[in-house]
Amino acid sequence: MQSDLRAARRDTVPFGTDATAVTAETDASTQVGCGLYPPSFGRIGTGAEAAWPDLVSNPFRADRDRIVGSPFFARLGGVTQVVSAAGSGLLHNRLTHSLKVAQVARAIAERLLAGVDSAELIGKLGGLDADVAEAAALAHDLGHPPFGHLGEQVLDRVARHRFGLADGFEGNAQTFRILTTTDVRGPSRVGLDLTAAVRAAVLKYPWARLHRPHPHPATLRVPPRGAAEPADAQGTGSGKFSAYSTELDDVEQARSPFAGLIEPWQQTVEASVMDTADDIAYAIHDLQDFHRIGVLQHAPVATELGEWLSQALELAGLDDATLTAQARRPGRSLELLRRRMHAKDSWIVDDEAFTAAVARVRRELADGLLAAAFDGSVEAEQAIAAFSARWTSRLVEGVVVLPSPTTRSGHVTLRPAQWHEVQVLKFVHRQFVLLRPELALHQRGQAGLITALVDALDAWLGDRDEVSRLPRRLHDLVELAHAEFGDLAARAPELLVGATGEPVTGADAVRGLARGRAVVDFVASLTDKQAVTLLDALSGRSSQPWSDSFVL
Missing domain, CATH: 1.10.3210.10 (Hypothetical protein af1432)
Structure with a gap:
C-alpha cells in the first residue's frame, strides 16, 4: 500500500x-x-x-x-x-x-x-x-x-568574519532563501509560494x-x-x-x-533523486566542456589512469607519507583517492569495482573521447554526443532505492559499479581541471573582486549622506533582513548568535546582522558580469553610469 x-x-x-x-x-x-x-x-x-x-x-x-x-x-x-x-x-x-x-x-x-x-x-x-x-x-x-x-567560499568567509553572521553563506541555503523569501514573484509577496x-x-x-x-x-x-x-x-x-x-x-x-x-x-x-542527478551531470558534462576547449588532454589523463592500473599493488604498499610526497608522479593521486574512499565510504567501496571503474574510464574517456582533439567537426561533435548519451544512460540505469541507507547516502543512490565510475570521472575533472594553476590565478582575482564589492556596498550603506540613493533592491533587502532578525530576537533568541557563538542582543547588533545579510543577498543575486561592472562603477573605473536595471 x-x-x-x-x-x-x-x-x-x-x-x-x-x-x-x-x-x-x-x-x-x-x-x-x-x-x-x-x-x-x-x-x-x-x-x-x-x-x-x-x-x-x-x-x-x-x-x-x-x-x-x-x-x-x-x-x-x-x-x-x-x-x-x-x-x-x-x-x-x-x-x-x-x-x-x-x-x-x-x-x-x-x-x-x-x-x-x-x-x-x-x-x-x-x-x-x-x-x-x-x-x-x-x-x-x-x-x-x-x-x-569560488564566490560561495568568499561570501561565506566575508559573512562570518566581517558581518558576524553565524550562518555565513551557503549556496544551498541561499537557494532555499530565494524560493521562500527573497524572490517576490509569488502571489504572497514573499518567495514563490511553492x-x-x-x-x-x-x-x-x-x-x-x-x-x-x-x-x-x-x-x-x-x-x-x-x-x-x-x-x-x-x-x-x-x-x-x-x-x-x-x-x-x-x-x-x-x-x-x-x-x-x-x-x-x-x-x-x-531530494535524493535531484542530488543523484546533479552528481551524474557534473561527472559527465564538465569533462565535455574542457575537452572542447582543449584543456583536458589525452596524455596526462591516460598516463594517470594507466600507471595506477599497472602499478596498483606496488602503490597500495606505499605508506601515506611517501605517497603524498610523490603525488605529482602518475598514479599516485588516484591511489590517494582510493584510500580516501575507503576512509569515508567503507559502506560501498570495493577495490575490484574501483579497478573496473578506472579501466572503463580509461577506455571510454582517455582512449576514446580524448584520443582525438576536438576540432569542431561533425565527427568531433558526434563523439561528444555519443559519450554523453552512453554515460548518462549507463549511470541512470545504475540508480537504485535503498530501504535503510547508510548516513553517507540518500535513499536513492547508484549501484557499486556506477558509484565508483562517478568517483573516477569526478577525480579526472578535479585533477586535470580544478587544480590547474591557470584556474587558481583566475580565481584569486575573482575572490578579490567579490570582497571589494562587498566592502564598497557596505560603505555605501554606512554613508548617511548617500543612503537615500541606494539601489532600491538593496534597500528592500535591508528592510527584509531587519524584520527577520528582529523577529528571531523576539521569538527565538537562541538562534540569534554571532559567528563565534556568542548571543546577539541589542538593536544595533541586530541591525548589523541585517545589514550584512542584505549585502550578501544582493551580491549573491548578481551575474558574473554584473558583479564586475558594478564594482567598476563603484570604484570610479567606469566612464559610463552603471545602468544595468536587472538587479535582483
Whole structure:
C-alpha cells in the first residue's frame, strides 16, 4: 500500500483567511505520483494579494513553471559553472547545467516509478513525483553567487568574519532563501509560494549550520555528507547545509509531511533523486566542456589512469607519507583517492569495482573521447554526443532505492559499479581541471573582486549622506533582513548568535546582522558580469553610469 501523505495544494494561506477555516476544504487528498498529498500550510501572506493564475492545474507543474519564470533562474545563464563562459557557447553555465540536471532527474524518477518493487518502497518513504524531482533540479543552483563555488567560499568567509553572521553563506541555503523569501514573484509577496513537496525536495542537506534538527546530524557517529565541520574551520558548524536560521520555520513546514517516514536529517526521495542527478551531470558534462576547449588532454589523463592500473599493488604498499610526497608522479593521486574512499565510504567501496571503474574510464574517456582533439567537426561533435548519451544512460540505469541507507547516502543512490565510475570521472575533472594553476590565478582575482564589492556596498550603506540613493533592491533587502532578525530576537533568541557563538542582543547588533545579510543577498543575486561592472562603477573605473536595471 502507498502510505505516503503529502501536500497537493499550495502551502500559503491567502491573506485574511483563517487557516483552520480552510482545512476542511482541503482534507480530500489527491493521488499524485507515488502517494497521497494532504494540505500543509506555510507562511501567511503579509498584504492583500490577488491569486496569480498558473498555466497548469497540477500544483507541481505550476511550481516548475514558477521556478523557470523567475529572474533568479534566468540569471544562471550569466553565472560560472567552473570557469566563466565569457559569451562562449562551448562551456556550461549554471543555467545549462541546471537544465541537464533536470533532464536526468526526470529520467531517474520515471525509471524508478516504472519498477514495481521500487515504487512500493518509494511509497513507504514519502513518495516520488517526476514533476517535483524536475522542479527541484531546476531550482537547485539558484543560490549560487557570481563565479560559482569560488564566490560561495568568499561570501561565506566575508559573512562570518566581517558581518558576524553565524550562518555565513551557503549556496544551498541561499537557494532555499530565494524560493521562500527573497524572490517576490509569488502571489504572497514573499518567495514563490511553492508546495511543501518541492520545497522539501530542494533540501539537499536538510539541516541548519548549527541549530536544527535536534540532535544535529553532525553529532552522529558517521555524519551525513556535508554535516561534519570542515577540518580547517572547527567550531563553525556543518560545512554544507540547506537553510539559514531565518528559514527554519519553512524547513519544518516543508518536512512535516515526512515525519515518521524518513529520519529528520535524511533527504526526501525526491531530494535524493535531484542530488543523484546533479552528481551524474557534473561527472559527465564538465569533462565535455574542457575537452572542447582543449584543456583536458589525452596524455596526462591516460598516463594517470594507466600507471595506477599497472602499478596498483606496488602503490597500495606505499605508506601515506611517501605517497603524498610523490603525488605529482602518475598514479599516485588516484591511489590517494582510493584510500580516501575507503576512509569515508567503507559502506560501498570495493577495490575490484574501483579497478573496473578506472579501466572503463580509461577506455571510454582517455582512449576514446580524448584520443582525438576536438576540432569542431561533425565527427568531433558526434563523439561528444555519443559519450554523453552512453554515460548518462549507463549511470541512470545504475540508480537504485535503498530501504535503510547508510548516513553517507540518500535513499536513492547508484549501484557499486556506477558509484565508483562517478568517483573516477569526478577525480579526472578535479585533477586535470580544478587544480590547474591557470584556474587558481583566475580565481584569486575573482575572490578579490567579490570582497571589494562587498566592502564598497557596505560603505555605501554606512554613508548617511548617500543612503537615500541606494539601489532600491538593496534597500528592500535591508528592510527584509531587519524584520527577520528582529523577529528571531523576539521569538527565538537562541538562534540569534554571532559567528563565534556568542548571543546577539541589542538593536544595533541586530541591525548589523541585517545589514550584512542584505549585502550578501544582493551580491549573491548578481551575474558574473554584473558583479564586475558594478564594482567598476563603484570604484570610479567606469566612464559610463552603471545602468544595468536587472538587479535582483
